[in-house]
Amino acid sequence: MPTFNDAVDEIKNFSEKAGLYDKRILVMFSGGKDSSLMLYLLKEAGLDISALTFFHRWSWRETLNWAMKFTKRLGIEHFLVDVTDGLLREATGRKGPVCINCKKVMLWNAKWFALNNGFDVLAKGDNANDKIIGALLDQCETDIRLCGLPKIGIPFFRPLIKYPADTVEKLADDVGIKPYRMYEHARRRQWREGCPLQYIDKEEIVTPELMELAYRVNYEVSRIARRMKVRASVRVPSFEIMCWNCDEEALKEINSVVERFKGGDSYD
Structure with missing residues (x-):
């Protein structure tokens, strides 16, 4: 190498x-x-x-x-x-x-x-x-x-x-290059972060409201993932949770965020 x-x-x-x-x-x-x-x-x-x-x-x-x-x-x-x-x-x-x-x-x-x-x-x-x-x-x-x-x-x-x-x-x-990580799930197992818009469900018609939802829910989920050192993201509008190495505690916190957004918090 x-x-x-x-x-x-x-x-x-x-x-x-x-x-x-x-x-x-x-x-x-x-x-x-x-x-x-x-x-x-x-x-x-x-x-x-x-x-x-x-x-x-x-x-x-x-x-x-x-x-x-x-x-x-x-x-x-x-x-x-x-x-x-x-x-x-x-x-x-x-x-x-x-x-x-x-x-x-x-x-x-x-x-x-x-x-x-x-x-x-x-x-x-x-x-x-x-x-x-x-x-x-x-x-x-x-x-x-x-x-x-x-x-x-x-x-x-x-x-x-x-x-x-x-x-x-x-x-x-x-050489000590350590970019800031959002602890996204990403689309590959390697560290492939990008932006929250990649988590809009495939085949979904894209709207500005859906972009905003993808950003807001994943920003909160990424904060949990970063704190717990797991990798997690949520697809929208299906609210499918994707997570590497999540334990019950992490999933519980992520679920609480998802349930709040399902209830309409994303448009407040």
């Missing part, structure tokens, strides 16, 4: 061959382990980078605050863009999951933000476990770490794409 220094050297070598030291790179930075490690590696490799973080009305403020502190510590320019309006246009009235619409909004916002602000390359923290055959960014004719796709109009740099998730996890741990 590569060390952190090995990963930095690999990025340096690839960047020299690909001419990335002559480019301005805009890093799509969520504040999770993958994008945080990527940002740190690119900084250590001496590339010209800035960070871009998208948020919306229902984003976790705790993780956003952590991300801002992280870039400040690294001395990296950090842009924040509110995509609430675009997300509402793309998602409202359509069936879930919302994540599909949100990724579309973020991708195109990132593209135009980069082009309008003099950036030459976009960077994403995808690892090898994120690679899906047939996905747009996997239709690369050359090295999958740097994709120049006409449909996007700007190259994408994915320095972690050949590293499995467990390697990324170890590299981040080795």
Whole structure:
């Protein structure tokens, strides 16, 4: 398994061959382990980078605050863009999951933000476990770490794409990268947190009220999960409880929150 220094050297070598030291790179930075490690590696490799973080009305403020502190510590320019309006246009009235619409909004916002602000390359923290055959960014004719796709109009740099998730996890741990955790259940067993809108029931017609419900119930449930060191989330509007390692006490507290929201508390 590569060390952190090995990963930095690999990025340096690839960047020299690909001419990335002559480019301005805009890093799509969520504040999770993958994008945080990527940002740190690119900084250590001496590339010209800035960070871009998208948020919306229902984003976790705790993780956003952590991300801002992280870039400040690294001395990296950090842009924040509110995509609430675009997300509402793309998602409202359509069936879930919302994540599909949100990724579309973020991708195109990132593209135009980069082009309008003099950036030459976009960077994403995808690892090898994120690679899906047939996905747009996997239709690369050359090295999958740097994709120049006409449909996007700007190259994408994915320095972690050949590293499995467990390697990324170890590299981040080795250099003390510990993002703020909401203790969500997430859609995968690995630490894959995101935002509460991912818990809107599949095939449900998305509305602003349902987005608000997903945020409010899951914010309270995440506070319980964080305190009890379990991972829990609630689907809405079905109110299905999902939990890793929950004991009776945790489930009792989570159920009390769910029952209160079922009674209409979510719209007070």
